[in-house]
Amino acid sequence: MKTHDQNSREKTINIATPIATLREAQERARSLVPPQAWDWLEGGTEREWTLAANSAAYGRYYLKQRILRDVTNVKTGARFLGKQLPMPLIGAPLGGMTQYHQDGEIALVQGGHAASTIMSISAMSRLRIEEIRDAAPKAAMIYQVYFQGPDSWLEDEVARAKAANVKALCLCGDAPVRTIRYRDRENRYDARKFGHRTNAPPPNHALGARATWDYVAWFKQKIDVPVIVKGIVCAEDAALAMEHGADILWVSNHGGRALDSGIASLDVLPEIRAAVGKKATIVFDGGIRTGSDVLKALALGADIVAIGRPVVYGLAVDGVVGVERIFELFAEEFHSAMAMCGISSLDEIRPDILRVRPGAETLLNLLR
Numbered sequence: 001m002k003t004h005d006q007n008s009r010e011k012t013i014n015i016a017t018p019i020a021t022l023r024e025a026q027e028r029a030r031s032l033v034p035p036q037a038w039d040w041l042e043g044g045t046e047r048e049w050t051l052a053a054n055s056a057a058y059g060r061y062y063l064k065q066r067i068l069r070d071v072t073n074v075k076t077g078a079r080f081l082g083k084q085l086p087m088p089l090i091g092a093p094l095g096g097m098t099q100y101h102q103d104g105e106i107a108l109v110q111g112g113h114a115a116s117t118i119m120s121i122s123a124m125s126r127l128r129i130e131e132i133r134d135a136a137p138k139a140a141m142i143y144q145v146y147f148q149g150p151d152s153w154l155e156d157e158v159a160r161a162k163a164a165n166v167k168a169l170c171l172c173g174d175a176p177v178r179t180i181r182y183r184d185r186e187n188r189y190d191a192r193k194f195g196h197r198t199n200a201p202p203p204n205h206a207l208g209a210r211a212t213w214d215y216v217a218w219f220k221q222k223i224d225v226p227v228i229v230k231g232i233v234c235a236e237d238a239a240l241a242m243e244h245g246a247d248i249l250w251v252s253n254h255g256g257r258a259l260d261s262g263i264a265s266l267d268v269l270p271e272i273r274a275a276v277g278k279k280a281t282i283v284f285d286g287g288i289r290t291g292s293d294v295l296k297a298l299a300l301g302a303d304i305v306a307i308g309r310p311v312v313y314g315l316a317v318d319g320v321v322g323v324e325r326i327f328e329l330f331a332e333e334f335h336s337a338m339a340m341c342g343i344s345s346l347d348e349i350r351p352d353i354l355r356v357r358p359g360a361e362t363l364l365n366l367l368r
């Protein structure tokens with residue numbers, strides 16, 4: 001964790017050099033964060049195949065540029081959970097954030113609020129939701145619960161989320177047991193011991209394994225905000241989520257941090273959209289790093305896209321201002337990508353704005 005002095009020095013530097021690109025934010029964050037904490041952030045499970053697949057999936061699609069279409073008024077705004085967003089982009093739940101900035105999750109939520117978007121707070125947040133709410137009284141937040149405690153603890157979690165006036169409750173289903181991350185094992189790094197905390201960790205990790213679909217109804221009885229199920233990576237579970245009354249589906253493989261050898265989240269998105277139909281609301285995350293990635297995910301079936309690691313780069317470099325800047329960069333790029341594709345509204349984002357690379361044989365056959 002940075003000392004107070006380091007923070008003020010960094011802030012002075014940043015006035016002259018605001019973050020130019022996400023790539024730059026990542027490099028600057030890497031130079032500021034201790035190597036083991038950096039590995040905890042960037043890493044995935046085992047050989048990190050799923051982590052790599054998440055990013056590589058975007059390279060399989062081209063965007064179709066369309067020209068001479070008057071793109072003076074490109075409208076990127078979207079509505080989600082009753083809030084108007086500058087674009088369909090929100091923050092994913094992230095635990096352990098005081099490892100990256102002394103204000104951790106508070107700075108994340110304040111930065112997201114400054115960018116007029118919605119941030120998610122994890123049950124693994126290092127700072128208590130009550131403190132976060134006090135520091136950002138008007139911010140729109142989703143609360144993400146884990147199952148790693150008895151039902152009485154879950155009830156308390158819901159009560160606290162309710163009191164903090166969250167916009168939705170998100171059940172994270174893809175982490176029933178601990179994952180095995182080689183980087184952390186080899187670094188002998190136990191993230192729980194780094195970065196300060198005011199929020200107690202979930203009391204019993206072993207209880208995470210008991211989660212079932214029945215909990216969707218259980219949570220719905222206890223709170224009257226939409227219930228989201230996060231961690232859906234196949235059509236069968238998407239259908240089960242709908243059957244059990246989930247209000248929103250969150251397609252995600254936990255950024256490659258849950259099961260390794262799982263499918264890239266982008267690759268399963270069309271299958272899930274096809275399974276649940278047009279009416280279901282789908283949030284999507286995994287490997288989103290540019291405005292054009294957002295466009296591709298929307299074309300493949302997402303309604304709302306979320307980012308995880310990118311906001312942490314902004315947080316580590318420049319706290320609240322850095323987080324806001326990351327969302328701003330995405331908004332600029334998304335606007336640019338839409339305009340280049342000749343698209344002026346989100347309704348026009350359909351699969352036909354994408355192209356896949358034709359095989360060489362197909363191309364030659366066109367000329368034979």
Ligand SMILES: Cc1cc2nc3c(=O)[nH]c(=O)nc-3n(C[C@H](O)[C@H](O)[C@H](O)COP(=O)(O)O)c2cc1C
Nearest residue numbers: 092093094095122172254255285286287307308309
């Ligand atoms: C450092 C870190 C901590 C995370 N903590 C949580 C968490 O507490 N709960 C959760 O549901 N997902 C957690 N995730 C997963 C994110 O919510 C999200 O699914 C993932 O980061 C998206 O991929 P991206 O980082 O490529 O954007 C975490 C991810 C990272 C990188």
